[in-house]
Amino acid sequence: MNRNAKRALVLALVVVVGMAFRVSWNALRDIAKAIGADNVAATLYPFVVDGLMALALVAALVLTDEARRFALRVLAGYTLASLVLNYVHGLLPELHAESIGWSRLAEGNLTNWALVLLATSLPVGSIYFGSDLVAKVLHHRPAIEPDKQESTHTRAYRSTPEQDEPPVEQARPVEEVDSSPVAPVEPIEVRPQLAVAAEGTRPRRATGRVPVAARSTRPTRTEVELLAEARSLTESWPVEKLTGEGIRKALRTSPAKARVVRETLKAERERDAAAAVAG
Numbered sequence: 001m002n003r004n005a006k007r008a009l010v011l012a013l014v015v016v017v018g019m020a021f022r023v024s025w026n027a028l029r030d031i032a033k034a035i036g037a038d039n040v041a042a043t044l045y046p047f048v049v050d051g052l053m054a055l056a057l058v059a060a061l062v063l064t065d066e067a068r069r070f071a072l073r074v075l076a077g078y079t080l081a082s083l084v085l086n087y088v089h090g091l092l093p094e095l096h097a098e099s100i101g102w103s104r105l106a107e108g109n110l111t112n113w114a115l116v117l118l119a120t121s122l123p124v125g126s127i128y129f130g131s132d133l134v135a136k137v138l139h140h141r142p143a144i145e146p147d148k149q150e151s152t153h154t155r156a157y158r159s160t161p162e163q164d165e166p167p168v169e170q171a172r173p174v175e176e177v178d179s180s181p182v183a184p185v186e187p188i189e190v191r192p193q194l195a196v197a198a199e200g201t202r203p204r205r206a207t208g209r210v211p212v213a214a215r216s217t218r219p220t221r222t223e224v225e226l227l228a229e230a231r232s233l234t235e236s237w238p239v240e241k242l243t244g245e246g247i248r249k250a251l252r253t254s255p256a257k258a259r260v261v262r263e264t265l266k267a268e269r270e271r272d273a274a275a276a277v278a279g
Contacts, residue, residue, distance in 0.1 A: 017054060017057075020050075021046065021050045021054075024046060024050055024082060024086055025046040025050075026089075027085060027086040027089035027090070028045050028046040028049055028050070028082070028085060028086070028089075029042045029043060029045060029046055030042075030089055031045070031085045031088065031089055031119055032045035032046075032119070035116055035119050035120060045123070048122060048123045048126045049078060049081065049082050049085075049122050049126070050078075050082060051126070052074070052078050052125075052126040052129060052130050053075055053078045053079055053082065055130055055133055055134075056071050056072075056074040056075035056078065056129070056133060057071075057075055058137075059071040059133040059134075059136065059137050060072050060075060062137050062140060063136055063137065063140055064140075064142075067136045067140065070132075070133075070136070071133055071136075074129045074133065078122070078125075078126075078129075081118055081122055084115075084118065085115075085118070085119060088115060221253075223257070223260070226251060226253060226257060226261055227261055227264055227265075229251060230247060230250070230251060230261045230265060231265070233250050233251070234247070234250070234265060239266065239269055242262055242265055242266055242269075243262065244258045244259045244262050245258070247261050247262050247265075
């Protein structure tokens with residue numbers, strides 16, 4: 001639907017709502033006088049009821065999800081209330097008089113009380129529901145579609161291949177060709193020269209095996225040597241202190257070898273303790 005069709009549709013809606021308000025205005029004004037409102041209040045009463053209906057309609061068009069359902073419920077509730085009051089106005093001929101004072105809206109007490117409660121609660125409800133709808137509209141943030149989340153600034157900073165666009169070749173300036181005759185050029189004798197390495201060439205870093213001089217002078221210890229050294233270092237340690245981290249720091253070895261030594265020392269301690277108990 002193009003923009004002109006949308007404008008025509010909105011204009012038609014405004015015209016229909018305006019005519020419906022004018023039809024309902026007399027009934028709601030007379031109902032307001034019947035429940036004790038003065039002339040000014042009775043004149044403003046239709047704007048309170050039907051005006052909130054228009055506000056709820058606009059809010060339902062703007063809001064989404066649960067907020068939209070709330071606006072539709074308010075619209076339906078006030079539409080039903082306005083329909084009931086218009087129906088009561090059509091049933092009671094005394095409400096059509098030029099000078100209407102405080103009177104009953106129904107013959108039965110319960111029915112009259114219910115109608116009076118309905119008519120008097122609508123202005124209060126308009127304040128509450130109208131404020132809530134306006135707050136929901138002001139705090140509403142429309143959802144962004146996934147394909148529109150990418151901003152134009154992000155696309156502008158992308159390179160040409162990332163934008164899936166063919167690169168644009170810049171036109172090279174056309175050089176003017178001189179049409180004047182060119183003088184013959186004498187041949188230049190070329191002497192062979194030895195290739196000289198470029199002075200600015202930086203030496204490459206040496207890769208490969210580490211030189212012997214840079215290696216550690218400490219020899220690699222076998223498991224037997226590590227175990228013997230651990231026995232001498234941890235001889236006075238209690239069993240609770242035999243941890244992998246403590247042995248690793250004392251022997252200065254890897255965590256894996258320290259764990260193996262720890263398990264061996266603990267097994268020896270348990271074996272010695274069992275032999276002592278048996279003896």
